Amino acid sequence: MKLSVILAHPNKQSFNHAIAETAVDSLKQNGHDVVFHDLYDEGFNPVLPWDEIPERAALSPELEAYCGEIAAADGIIIVHPNWWGQPPAILKGWVDRVFRPGVAYQFLEGDKGEGVPIGLLKARAAIVFNTSNTDREREVKAFGDPLETLWKNCIFDLCGVKTFYRRMFSVVVTSSAKQRSKWLEEVQGAVSRYFPANAAKSDVPH
Numbered sequence: 001m002k003l004s005v006i007l008a009h010p011n012k013q014s015f016n017h018a019i020a021e022t023a024v025d026s027l028k029q030n031g032h033d034v035v036f037h038d039l040y041d042e043g044f045n046p047v048l049p050w051d052e053i054p055e056r057a058a059l060s061p062e063l064e065a066y067c068g069e070i071a072a073a074d075g076i077i078i079v080h081p082n083w084w085g086q087p088p089a090i091l092k093g094w095v096d097r098v099f100r101p102g103v104a105y106q107f108l109e110g111d112k113g114e115g116v117p118i119g120l121l122k123a124r125a126a127i128v129f130n131t132s133n134t135d136r137e138r139e140v141k142a143f144g145d146p147l148e149t150l151w152k153n154c155i156f157d158l159c160g161v162k163t164f165y166r167r168m169f170s171v172v173v174t175s176s177a178k179q180r181s182k183w184l185e186e187v188q189g190a191v192s193r194y195f196p197a198n199a200a201k202s203d204v205p206h
């Protein structure tokens with residue numbers, strides 16, 4: 001299977017990088033084709049310009065490549081820290097520019113954009129790994145865990161990816177090395193559960 005792994009974290013020594021590396025290694029060990037994007041390393045420009053918004057807009061070759069990859073992916077894994085209940089701006093902009101009409105979703109004939117679009121992504125499953133410094137109970141009670149709604153409903157469900165798994169690791173700042181290595185084992189386990197060795201697309205759990 002073809003897997004896209006997208007990482008948004010500015011520090012190569014971060015736990016987020018360790019998560020992404022573990023996910024990529026697990027996928028490769030399971031025999032999948034992996035395309036990995038470290039958005040900071042690539043200097044991704046997250047600003048969506050006005051002339052790029054129309055469905056038939058001319059795109060730069062770089063953006064065409066990002067869009068082509070996500071359209072062709074059998075599975076998508078996103079890794080990022082919780083920043084104000086949101087993804088880092090670089091990743092928000094990646095969604096703005098890459099999950100575009102005609103690539104990730106489409107309005108039906110005659111719909112000017114007011115209706116419910118149909119999802120176009122063919123990925124069988126999406127996984128989101130997050131980190132934060134807020135314990136789970138407070139995240140849910142005080143903030144409503146906005147990243148769950150954002151990724152599960154607003155983005156992946158809308159774009160046609162119905163099988164979704166998300167795990168937020170917290171509290172990172174006070175975590176021990178032992179805890180972090182257990183979390184990385186969890187990453188490996190989740191990746192292999194959704195994208196097992198030698199899996200056909202039909203093997204992905206629903």
Ligand SMILES: Cc1cc2nc3c(=O)[nH]c(=O)nc-3n(C[C@H](O)[C@H](O)[C@H](O)COP(=O)(O)O)c2cc1C
Nearest residue numbers: 014015016017081082083084085131132133134172
């Ligand atoms: C700009 C910014 C905003 C942040 N906002 C939150 C937040 O809303 N909730 C939270 O629990 N942690 C927040 N944090 C802490 C990060 O989530 C935390 O540093 C990160 O998940 C730790 O993972 P790392 O070691 O890979 O950086 C924020 C950090 C930064 C830099």
